[in-house]
Amino acid sequence: MMIEDIIADSLKNCVKLLYNSNINDKLAQIQKTRIEFEGDYTIVVFPLLGISRKKPEQTANEIGNYFIENIEEIEAFNVIKGFLNLSLTNDFWISFFNRNSREEAFGFQENKISSPLVIEYSSPNTNKPLHLGHVRNNLLGWSVAEINKAAGKNVKKVNLVNDRGIHICKSMLAWQKWGDDKTPGSSGQKGDKLVGDFYVKFDVEYKKEIAALIENGIDKGEAAQNAPLLLEAKQMLKKWEKGDKDVHELWKKMNAWVYDGFDITYKRMGIDFDKVYYESETYLLGKDIVEEGLEKGVLFKKEDSSVWCDLSDEGLDRKLLLRSDGTSVYMTQDLGTAQLRVDDFNPEGLVYVVGNEQIYHFDVLKKILNKLGRSWAGNIFHLSYGMVELPHGKMKSREGTVVDADDLMDEMYDTARKTSEELAKFDDFTDEESHKLYTMLSMGALKYFILKVDPKKTMMFNPEESIDFSGNTGPFIQYTHARIKSVLRKADKAGIDYNQEFSSAKLASKEKSIIKLIYDFPSVVQLAAKSYSPALIANFAYDLAKEYNQFYHELPMLKEVDEEKRSLRLAVSAFTANVIKSAFSLLGIEVPERM
RNA sequence: GGUCUCGUAGCUCAGCUGGAUAGAGCAGCAGCCUUCUAAGCUGCGGGUCGAAGGUUCGAGUCCUUCCGGGAUCACCA
Numbered sequence: 001m002m003i004e005d006i007i008a009d010s011l012k013n014c015v016k017l018l019y020n021s022n023i024n025d026k027l028a029q030i031q032k033t034r035i036e037f038e039g040d041y042t043i044v045v046f047p048l049l050g051i052s053r054k055k056p057e058q059t060a061n062e063i064g065n066y067f068i069e070n071i072e073e074i075e076a077f078n079v080i081k082g083f084l085n086l087s088l089t090n091d092f093w094i095s096f097f098n099r100n101s102r103e104e105a106f107g108f109q110e111n112k113i114s115s116p117l118v119i120e121y122s123s124p125n126t127n128k129p130l131h132l133g134h135v136r137n138n139l140l141g142w143s144v145a146e147i148n149k150a151a152g153k154n155v156k157k158v159n160l161v162n163d164r165g166i167h168i169c170k171s172m173l174a175w176q177k178w179g180d181d182k183t184p185g186s187s188g189q190k191g192d193k194l195v196g197d198f199y200v201k202f203d204v205e206y207k208k209e210i211a212a213l214i215e216n217g218i219d220k221g222e223a224a225q226n227a228p229l230l231l232e233a234k235q236m237l238k239k240w241e242k243g244d245k246d247v248h249e250l251w252k253k254m255n256a257w258v259y260d261g262f263d264i265t266y267k268r269m270g271i272d273f274d275k276v277y278y279e280s281e282t283y284l285l286g287k288d289i290v291e292e293g294l295e296k297g298v299l300f301k302k303e304d305s306s307v308w309c310d311l312s313d314e315g316l317d318r319k320l321l322l323r324s325d326g327t328s329v330y331m332t333q334d335l336g337t338a339q340l341r342v343d344d345f346n347p348e349g350l351v352y353v354v355g356n357e358q359i360y361h362f363d364v365l366k367k368i369l370n371k372l373g374r375s376w377a378g379n380i381f382h383l384s385y386g387m388v389e390l391p392h393g394k395m396k397s398r399e400g401t402v403v404d405a406d407d408l409m410d411e412m413y414d415t416a417r418k419t420s421e422e423l424a425k426f427d428d429f430t431d432e433e434s435h436k437l438y439t440m441l442s443m444g445a446l447k448y449f450i451l452k453v454d455p456k457k458t459m460m461f462n463p464e465e466s467i468d469f470s471g472n473t474g475p476f477i478q479y480t481h482a483r484i485k486s487v488l489r490k491a492d493k494a495g496i497d498y499n500q501e502f503s504s505a506k507l508a509s510k511e512k513s514i515i516k517l518i519y520d521f522p523s524v525v526q527l528a529a530k531s532y533s534p535a536l537i538a539n540f541a542y543d544l545a546k547e548y549n550q551f552y553h554e555l556p557m558l559k560e561v562d563e564e565k566r567s568l569r570l571a572v573s574a575f576t577a578n579v580i581k582s583a584f585s586l587l588g589i590e591v592p593e594r595m
Numbered sequence: 596g597g598u599c600u601c602g603u604a605g606c607u608c609a610g611c612u613g614g615a616u617a618g619a620g621c622a623g624c625a626g627c628c629u630u631c632u633a634a635g636c637u638g639c640g641g642g643u644c645g646a647a648g649g650u651u652c653g654a655g656u657c658c659u660u661c662c663g664g665g666a667u668c669a670c671c672a
Contacts (some may be wrong), residue, residue, distance in 0.1 A: 026612090034615065044614055056652090082652085083615060165672070233641065315598085316668090323670040332672050337642080360667050365616060386601090388663080394665090427633050441634090453608065456600090458665070460607065470606080470634050471596065471620040479634045488630050527611075539609065542619085553627095553636045595634080 002523060004030050007086065014066040021051045038078055038087030045228070050071040056082035074486045090506055093515050097499045099577040106536040107151030107521040107582055116154040119145045122271065125162045128196040131266050131402035132388050133355070133395055136450050138271045139588065140385055141353040142450055143303065143534040146586050151529030156345055159273045159301055160337060163255055164280040169236040170197050170450060172250055173229070174202035190264065190406070191257030196397075205229055207428050239383050241327075265405055269595065270441050270588045275344070277337060285336025286328055289372060289586035290321050298371045309368050317365050318559060334365055335372075340378055349379045351532070356384035356456075383532050386458035388450075403463055412467065414440035421470045437592055444589045451587050452538035472542055474589055479581060480545040481591040484577040487557055491570050494558065497516030498570035505568050510551040514572055517521045517544050518579050525586070534587055541583040548576050 015023050027047045032040040045052075045060045058080055063083050064077035076087040100106050119142020125545055145157045175182075175198045184191040207230045213223035224230075226277045239247045266272070275539060293299035299309050299321060305321035309403040321332050341350060350364060362382035369377035387394055388403075395402040400585060429437065449467045453459045467476040483485040509517065521540065530534040557573065560566040581591050 011619080031614080031616075037615080042615090046614070049652080081615070162672075167672075213659095304670090320670055325670080329670070329671085333672095340628090356600080356665095357666055363599095372613090389665090419634070423634055458601070459610090462607090465606095465621095468607095468621065468634095473620080473634085475634055476620095479632080483632050483635080485632095490631065525637090531611090535609085536611090539619095542609095546619085549635055550637095556631070558631045594628095595632080 001090065003092070003235065006042065006073065008073070010067065010071050011043060011063065014063055014070075015048060015051060018062055018066065019048075019051050023048070023051065027051075028194040032371065036085065037080065037083075037085050039076075040088045042085050043084040043086065044082060045084055049082075052530050058144050060084040063124065065586035066480065068100070085525070091467045091517075092479065093507060093512055094502055096519060097571075099516055099573070102367055103500065104578065105582070106518075106575075107520075108150040108581065109525075111149065111154060112152050114154050115348045116156045117148055117349045117351060117352040118156045118158055118345050118347040119148070119353065120158045120160055120341075121145075121160060122159045122266075122273070124159075124262065124353070125167060126192075126195070126255050127167045127199045128397050129190070129192040129261065130405040131395055131397070132405065132408060133402075135269070135405050135408070135446075136388050136459075137353055137355070138269055138386060139447055139450050139453050140265075140383070140455055140534065141269050142269075143530050143537075143587050144261050144353065144529075146588070147525065147532075147534060147537060148529045150525050150582075150586055153529065156274045156347070158275045158277060158341070159278060160282070162279050164251075164283065166233060166237050167199070168238065168251070169233045170202040170206075171199040172238055172247075173233050174198040176250065177202055180379075184260065189257070190261040190570055192261030192265070193406075194287075195254055195261075198337055198402070200398060202229065202233075244537050251311070268409055268443075269405075272501065277340070281334065282337050282340060282428050283328065283333050285340055286332035286334070287322070287336070289335045289339060289390070289538050290328075290332060293321075293368075293372050296372070298373075309371065311364065311367055314367050316364065316367070320369065321368075331361070331368070334361075334369065336366070339374075341372075347376075347379070349381060350376070351381045351383055353383045353385065355436075357387055358382070378581070379530075383455065386453040388459055388461050390462070391462050403461065405440070409442065412446050413438055415417060415466045415469070415474075416445065418498050419475075420595070428449075437595055440590045440592055441469070441478060441595070444474030444584075444591075445469055446474075447587055447589050449532040449536060452542070454535045455533055474584075477541050477584065478589070479543040479595060480548055481580045481584075482593060482595040483552070484573045484580075487569065487592045489560055490576070495564065496558075498569065498574065500571075502564065502568050502569060504569070504594070505564055507568075508555060510547070510554050511569065514544070514547050514551055514576060517547055518575060521579055521583070529584075537583050537586050541580055541587075544576060544580060544583075546568065548573075 002594045006223065007030050008025070009031070011028045012023055015021055029044040031042050031044065032033065037288055043063065045056055045063065048059055052062070060079040060082065064079060064086070067074045067077060067086060074086050075089040078085050119141060122134070124130060138463050140155070145155045149155045175195070176230045178201060179198065185195055187194060206227055209227040209229055209272045210223045213227060214220060236247055240251060240304050256272060290299060293309070294301065294307065299307055301307050304324040305326070306324040309319045309321055311317060311319060319331060322328055324459045338350060341347065354362070362380070366377050366380050369380070390401065390403070392401070409438060412555065419440060445467050452472070459594055528534065530547060555569055557566060560569065584591055
């Protein structure tokens with residue numbers, strides 16, 4: 001039980017005893033004492049004045065006295081206006097420290113055997129390479145999954161690859177027409193890049209056709225619908241759906257190129273999945289559900305035999321589920337894949353990491369599933385993250401304004417190398433060690449940069465300015481870890497033992513503030529899991545690293561003559577390093593021993 | 596137009612369910628390496644929390660209106 005809960009419970013007992021009244025959580029307000037005041041935790045007494053019927057100071061004093069007399073963890077208090085600041089005993093912090101500082105997995109909860117939380121993320125299209133927007137999705141999804149594992153959940157990461165459809169046919173058609181049998185092998189180009197280029201090529205030629213049609217006096221909308229290239233692509237899609245051998249062969253070949261390319265990028269980002277679904281295998285699934293909905297009378301059919309769901313009673317419009325030609329739309333497929341996931345995993349929840357432009361889509365998805373009587377519809381959670389914007393607006397694949405994922409990682413690597421060469425503290429690194437370090441730092445900088453901002457918020461990325469390596473950054477925190485490890489190596493070498501219990505040690509202010517921060521780590525993990533926010537973990541790691549660096553400058557370790565103080569400070573350092581490492585592991589960031 | 600979102604320092608971002616004089620980093624200026632890694636530490640300057648009302652003992656946080664940005668409302672995905 002966390003100390004905040006103990007204080008809250010005690011407060012309830014106290015109010016019952018002193019003022020003969022029961023209070024709820026809303027009135028029992030406990031918060032951390034602000035640094036400028038003496039104390040560890042603060043009870044806000046304003047809400048209790050109506051019950052005590054006394055002045056704030058008097059009420060706070062009465063409660064403070066109760067705590068001193070009855071709660072052994074509390075050793076002192078002071079009152080400022082309506083705030084009752086409680087000081088915990090030195091012993092409380094020391095014994096917490098003794099119990100946990102050598103726990104490798106401190107803050108992580110053992111995996112429970114429970115039905116899984118299925119998290120879908122990434123879900124790329126196989127017609128273009130990954131860009132910065134996808135990077136945010138992938139890092140977020142992966143991290144949210146890891147955080148939930150650490151919080152004790154049984155997590156399954158899944159990917160639904162969008163490997164078929166009109167957009168795929170467009171790049172296939174362009175390759176057929178203008179590809180000259182180019183392959184990744186012959187061109188030396190990464191497969192996803194090659195295919196992406198043909199997708200762009202299609203768009204260029206298609207636009208030319210539209211322009212020509214308009215020139216000939218054809219209406220704009222009609223031109224877009226009837227351009228020969230588009231008709232040809234549609235034709236190809238029909239062939240694909242009929243199982244045409246040639247089209248399928250081409251489709252398989254080009255998708256294989258893309259997967260080879262994606263694998264490289266995924267691997268570099270450190271992303272993985274427990275299960276990969278392919279839309280080509282699932283896109284027909286929703287039709288059964290639609291059929292079921294028609295039978296139940298939840299859905300209806302129009303004269304042209306298209307099928308709809310009426311959501312007007314939910315304040316929404318009608319939603320199409322089957323086209324008049326009987327083919328399914330995106331929504332239909334998602335109904336099917338949701339059901340498939342439920343059948344596959346019997347999950348306690350389904351999480352979709354998908355951009356906020358699809359809020360409406362998921363809203364509708366849940367409502368339709370609800371109408372269809374799927375009780376698990378309420379367990380669907382759409383983690384809708386914000387877009388990544390560039391100074392000149394949002395990224396558009398077809399307009400070439402995207403920040404390519406591979407290029408970005410290359411640039412980060414370059415910056416890491418230059419920065420490291422400039423600031424290097426060692427000259428004995430082998431090429432391999434250097435490469436490993438640059439990789440670690442560049443990915444640390446990138447991942448931290450993206451994950452530290454609240455997932456829900458739109459974020460800004462300026463390609464002109466490289467991502468920082470100092471200040472509130474990944475490398476700063478990695479540096480803190482390496483710095484601690486350096487001191488610990490020296491301590492080990494000098495034969496200093498800091499792996500022990502501490503009994504009487506009176507904590508210095510900076511030692512205590514670090515221990516207090518670390519004390520919160522388990523709750524931060526829980527909260528980050530519940531709110532699906534890696535940003536909370538990133539912020540925590542930064543606060544800890546910052547606090548540690550102040551400690552480092554203020555208090556000597558190896559030079560300290562008092563042996564117990566020396567050992568305690570080394571032990572605090574070791575604990576800090578371990579927690580930084582754990583926190584960063586949840587963000588997918590590795591920490592170096594030396595840098 | 597309907598719905599949903601966001602607006603905090605020059606820039607990028609924190610600010611848990613309303614609580615004490617609104618915090619970091621970057622950028623700028625000034626200090627600190629014969630001392631455990633200076634990717635660090637210390638200090639200075641910088642804010643009518645988009646605007647106006649309201650609820651409350653108390654509002655960056657909740658409500659209303661307005662201004663500004665974004666998303667969405669397809670027989671696209």
